[in-house]
Amino acid sequence: MLTLVNVNRMVPVIGPIGLDYVAASAREAGIDVEILDLGMADEPANAIRKYFSGRDPELVGISLRNADDCFWPSADWFVPGLRDVVETIRAVTDAPIVLGGVGYSIFPKPILEYTHADYGVCGDGEAALPALIHQLRGRRKLEDVPGLLWQEESRIRSNPPSWPDPISLGTARSFIDNHSYFKRGGQCGLETKRGCNRRCIYCADPLAKGNKPRLRNPSEVADEVQFLLRQGIDVLHLCDAEFNIPESHAYAVCEELNRRSLGNKIRWYTYMSPSPFEADLAEAMARAGCVGIDFTGDSASESMLRTYCQRHRREDLAAAVRRCRRNGIAVMIDLLLGGPGETTQTVQETIDFIKKIDPDCAGAALGMRVYPRTAMEELVRQELRDGNNGNIRRKYSGPTDLLKPTFYISGALGERPAEFVRDLIGGDQRFFEPAVEAEPDAAGDSDASNYNYNENLLLTRAIDKGARGAYWDILRQLRRS
Ligand code: B12
Ligand code: SF4
Numbered sequence: 001m002l003t004l005v006n007v008n009r010m011v012p013v014i015g016p017i018g019l020d021y022v023a024a025s026a027r028e029a030g031i032d033v034e035i036l037d038l039g040m041a042d043e044p045a046n047a048i049r050k051y052f053s054g055r056d057p058e059l060v061g062i063s064l065r066n067a068d069d070c071f072w073p074s075a076d077w078f079v080p081g082l083r084d085v086v087e088t089i090r091a092v093t094d095a096p097i098v099l100g101g102v103g104y105s106i107f108p109k110p111i112l113e114y115t116h117a118d119y120g121v122c123g124d125g126e127a128a129l130p131a132l133i134h135q136l137r138g139r140r141k142l143e144d145v146p147g148l149l150w151q152e153e154s155r156i157r158s159n160p161p162s163w164p165d166p167i168s169l170g171t172a173r174s175f176i177d178n179h180s181y182f183k184r185g186g187q188c189g190l191e192t193k194r195g196c197n198r199r200c201i202y203c204a205d206p207l208a209k210g211n212k213p214r215l216r217n218p219s220e221v222a223d224e225v226q227f228l229l230r231q232g233i234d235v236l237h238l239c240d241a242e243f244n245i246p247e248s249h250a251y252a253v254c255e256e257l258n259r260r261s262l263g264n265k266i267r268w269y270t271y272m273s274p275s276p277f278e279a280d281l282a283e284a285m286a287r288a289g290c291v292g293i294d295f296t297g298d299s300a301s302e303s304m305l306r307t308y309c310q311r312h313r314r315e316d317l318a319a320a321v322r323r324c325r326r327n328g329i330a331v332m333i334d335l336l337l338g339g340p341g342e343t344t345q346t347v348q349e350t351i352d353f354i355k356k357i358d359p360d361c362a363g364a365a366l367g368m369r370v371y372p373r374t375a376m377e378e379l380v381r382q383e384l385r386d387g388n389n390g391n392i393r394r395k396y397s398g399p400t401d402l403l404k405p406t407f408y409i410s411g412a413l414g415e416r417p418a419e420f421v422r423d424l425i426g427g428d429q430r431f432f433e434p435a436v437e438a439e440p441d442a443a444g445d446s447d448a449s450n451y452n453y454n455e456n457l458l459l460t461r462a463i464d465k466g467a468r469g470a471y472w473d474i475l476r477q478l479r480r481s
Contacts, residue, residue, distance in 0.1 A: 001032040002133060003095075006039045006176070007085050008065045008080075012037055012453065012460050012471070014049070015181035017173070019063055022125040029130035035175050038085070038451045040184070045088050052092040059133055060089055060097045060126075067103035070235060070452040072367030073418075073437045075395050075405035078103070080192040085117040098132060100125045102204070103209035105147075106371055109156055109417055110403040112149050120149040123161030123210065124194070126169065130458060163210035166217065167194055171224040173231075182233045186463040186474065189239040190228070192221045192253050195243050195257035198273075200373035201309050201341070202296075203367050205241045215249050218256035225262055235468040236473060237398035238270040241438045242296060250285070257288040267291045269470035274320045275473075286327035292473045295320055297333035300353035301346035309375070318357040330470045333362045337421060337434070340379055340391070344420065345411065351424040351431075359430065361476045363451050366421055366434035367393060367407035371465040377402060382460025429479050432472070448479045 004023055006016040019035055026033045039221070041047035050474035059436050062085065069076040086097055086271050098119035104111055108122040121128040132144045142150055146162030159206070160360070169191065182188050193257060228236065244250045257263060269292040285293075300314040324331035333354060337347055354362045369390075370376045382393060384400060390411040409417050418434040425431045430450035448458055455472050458478065467474045 001034065001055070002026055002061045002129065003034050003036055003051075003055065004038045004175075005060060005062045005089070007044075007082055008039050008060060008064065009044070009341060010069070010454050013181055013185045013455060014065070014174050015039075015162045015178055015188060016063055016065060016202055017186065018065070018125065019189070020173045020175050020178070021191075022061070022063075022100075023109070023175035024172065026129055026133075028170070029133075031133055033175070035177060040177075040180060044085070048085070048088050049092055049204070052089070053071045056093065057095045059136065061096045061129060062086070062089075062095065062097060062099050062117070063101040064099060064111070065101050068369070069139075069452060070369045071365070071435075071452045071454065072369075072393055072405075072407040073435055074394075074452055074454060075407070075463070077405050077462045078095060079107075079111060079114055079403065083214050085161040086115045086117050092267060094130045095193055096136065100128070100472075103129060105161075106204045107403050108158065108373075109151050112151070114403065116332070118150065121145075121147045122149065122158070122165060122207065123147040124167070126167075127164060128437055134169045135405045140220075147167055149425075161210065163195065163212075163214060163218065165212070165214040167214050168220060169216060169224075170228055171220055173224065173227055177235060179231055182235070183464065184460075186459075186468045187235050187237045187248075188228055188233045189237050189472065190221065190224050191239045192216050192218070192243065192285060193240050193249055193417070196245055198311065199309050199375070199409070200247065201234055201307070201379070202336070202371065204371040207371070209241065213246055213249065221253055223255045223259050225266060226260070229262075229265060232312060234266050236266060236268040237470055238268060239306035243391070244272045244277055244281065245271040247278075247281060250281060254281075254284040254288040255289075258284065263287050263289040265289070267469065269294065271296060271472065272320075273312060274316040277316070277320050277323060279323055279326070282327045282329065284325035286329055290329055292322055292330040292332065292470050293320075293336055294332040294470065294472060299339075299346070300350040301471065304339060304342060304350070307341050308336070317353070318411065321357045321359045326360075330361045330476075331361075332470075332471050332476075333359045335362060335364050336368055337364060337366045338413060338417060339368050340408065340410065341377075342410035343412045348424055351421070353431075355428060361430050361432065363432045363433050363474055364421055364425060364470065367409045367420055370402055370406045370408050372402045376408065378407075380408065430476075432475070448475050451475060
């Protein structure tokens with residue numbers, strides 16, 4: 001038997017949909033599988049002890065969705081908590097432990113070393129877990145398990161991930177308690193594809209999901225929507241990094257949802273690139289039930305967009321807002337302020353432009369999480385070699401270690417960059433402001449301008465009272481009321 005463990009306890013709670021997909025494929029391969037969900041458990045350590053007192057699985061898989069909250073200055077790091085869970089599980093079972101999940105896949109080797117788990121899987125889990133069990137039961141040819149990392153004679157060995165293309169996933173989402181997650185988290189996720197073929201300098205998505213889009217048959221997506229609907233779940237958030245890459249797939253998914261007349265039965269939200277986004281895609285999305293888009297806008301300064309290797313231009317942001325408005329889709333623009341070369345002028349240009357194009361809201365995130373194996377790592381390492389560490393923000397001491405939350409904020413924004421950005425925003429209620437370092441927990445109880453979804457009690461309370469939807473959309477409505 002395989003036991004799959006969810007360790008994500010951030011609130012509002014987000015269902016570990018990866019485990020739903022992985023469990024379905026294990027069951028399909030004839031493996032008995034159970035979920036131990038610590039996400040909503042009162043006392044995780046007790047829940048672990050209680051669970052294992054009655055069971056003896058052959059393998060325990062732990063899913064790490066978030067290695068940290070990716071949010072400066074909160075910089076909450078979850079890998080030490082993962083190590084504790086590994087230790088607690090070790091104390092109650094001899095079963096080997098394998099790690100996986102998007103958070104794990106960004107840092108596969110360092111997290112395996114840090115936690116002392118037996119194995120790790122970088123990338124998709126659907127084929128890897130059954131393959132691992134097969135090998136553990138038989139010839140132990142670990143080289144045949146896609147994406148596997150393991151310790152051998154004091155070094156870590158690793159296989160390349162397989163990145164199946166196209167992807168085919170279980171549509172009966174019945175392993176995790178989606179209904180409770182919906183009630184307490186306000187939305188439910190599903191994927192229409194994985195991976196991205198762009199190369200934005202900061203992004204870890206190609207590392208964890210592969211560097212080309214791997215599509216899922218739209219009819220499978222619609223089957224899953226109908227399955228969730230039958231469970232009373234009608235507010236969804238797509239879990240694609242960007243729904244419109246490639247655009248043809250976005251059309252195909254909308255077409256299938258529209259063919260089945262699902263558009264007036266569900267409300268859904270998604271992340272998207274500002275480009276490509278033609279008027280007819282906006283229309284098709286609205287008809288298919290899309291009620292909100294969060295655009296990866298990053299900046300409205302042309303020089304910053306080029307630095308980030310983003311393909312859109314600032315005029316694409318303006319067009320995206322217009323197209324959403326015309327179709328009654330709420331629109332959020334996510335900014336990423338403070339990257340390499342950012343100056344007070346480029347930030348001003350961005351804030352001014354966003355005010356002018358008038359989205360429903362904009363997230364003014366300040367500080368770029370630097371991930372290993374990205375172009376940002378190269379740039380930071382070069383700056384450090386040049387003796388320049390003035391752009392790095394971190395809460396830990398000792399050498400720079402990208403496994404730990406490490407952020408880049410251009411020194412040109414001065415000593416108090418968050419205050420500078422807040423001044424430019426000038427209290428404009430459309431903006432979620434960057435948190436100020438001296439107030440580490442701007443995630444307080446009553447601040448609807450805080451859009452760190454980690455321990456966001458205001459959101460939790462709103463969802464308890466019945467709010468549903470993307471968190472930015474719930475927060476913006478709270479700010480208006
Ligand atoms: C959609 C999304 C959101 C939506 C979620 C909507 C919903 N209802 O699900 C919203 C907007 C709410 C959100 C919020 C946040 N998110 Co988010 N999100 C994503 C996104 C795009 C998709 C996540 C997802 O569900 N993927 C699909 C599932 C199926 O994939 P998966 O979980 O990876 O599982 C697969 C494999 O990893 C593997 N696997 C999974 N578990 C296991 C276990 C074992 C044992 C094995 C072997 C394999 C395995 O198999 C699965 C199937 O192949 C990811 C990036 C990405 N492309 O994944 C970021 C991402 C996960 N989010 C991230 C962050 C930081 C957050 C927030 C903390 C932001 C914040 N500060 O508020 C919050 C946390 C919310 C929470 N409570 O957890 C980061 C985490 C980075 C990090 N440093 O760890 C990511 C990676 C984005 C990024 N690159 O920065 N997010
Ligand atoms: S930021 Fe978006 S478009 Fe750029 S590489 Fe990441 S997922 Fe792709």
